[in-house]
Amino acid sequence: GESVGLHLPTLSVQEGDNSIINCAYSNSASDYFIWYKQESGKGPQFIIDIRSNMDKRQGQRVTVLLNKTVKHLSLQIAATQPGDSAVYFCAETHSKLTFGKGITLSVRP
Amino acid sequence: EAEVAQSPRYKITEKSQAVAFWCDPISGHATxxxxxxxxxxxxxxxxxFQDESVVDDSQLPKDRFSAERLKGVDSTLKIQPAELGDSAMYLCASSLxxxxxxxxxxxxxTVV
Known part of the structure; x- marks a missing residue:
């Protein structure tokens, strides 16, 4: 979805399901990409990163996919937990770190 | 665990006043x-910043905002005079x- 004003798009998932958060980036020169998680009142927290010479990278319960052809990045969270509820930002960098608009992940118990 | 330190956590100031924020990056992080x-x-x-040098300040409103990192370690961001529209979260980050x-x-x- 597209954000309007102050409202971030929201993804609502059932606890235990897998979550997929998508991001489109703009700079074709970007060669390093990072996903951040931000909880209310806190600074962004690093989740996982990927460089442009890769198309997939896995961490603990998280996977990042990069499609440079269409400038698309996705974050997959396996077995989503209530503690995963937060705002998620993708960020791209070539010379400076630029953030996307953010998506709110809401986990239903 | 090493972390980026910022102070203060919260600041309320009146418009037209000066305000300053401080950041201490993770040790060894040049950026x-x-x-x-x-x-x-x-x-x-x-x-x-890269060490003590500014590498990008293209989005800094230079008529009222200033930033320095004199010894290439900690940094200060200043706003003078503060305006109502400056109310926001100011985040500091560091990296290798x-x-x-x-x-x-x-x-x-919060500017009031």
Missing amino acids: LYWYRQILGQGPELLVQ PRGEAFFGQGTRL
Whole structure:
């Protein structure tokens, strides 16, 4: 979805399901990409990163996919937990770190 | 665990007053960033340092904002005079060259 004003798009998932958060980036020169998680009142927290010479990278319960052809990045969270509820930002960098608009992940118990 | 330290956590100031924020990056991180985050939006880069040098301040409103990192370690961001529209979270981050940026907890500024 597209954000309007102050409202971030929201993804609502059932606890235990897998979550997929998508991001489109703009700079074709970007060669390093990072996903951040931000909880209310806190600074962004690093989740996982990927460089442009890769198309997939896995961490603990998280996977990042990069499609440079269409400038698309996705974050997959396996077995989503209530503690995963937060705002998620993708960020791209070539010379400076630029953030996307953010998506709110809401986990239903 | 090493972390980026910021102070104060919260600041309320009257418009037209001066305000300053401080950041101590993770030891050894040459790159330091100041971001502004308005509620409901992503962080926007204000200024980026490499050691003591500014490498990008294209989005810094230079008529009222200034940033320095004199010894290439900690950094100060100043606003003078503050305006109502400056109310936001001010985030500091640091990184190794070409590495992931680690963020502090931020300073929540309210201008009244």
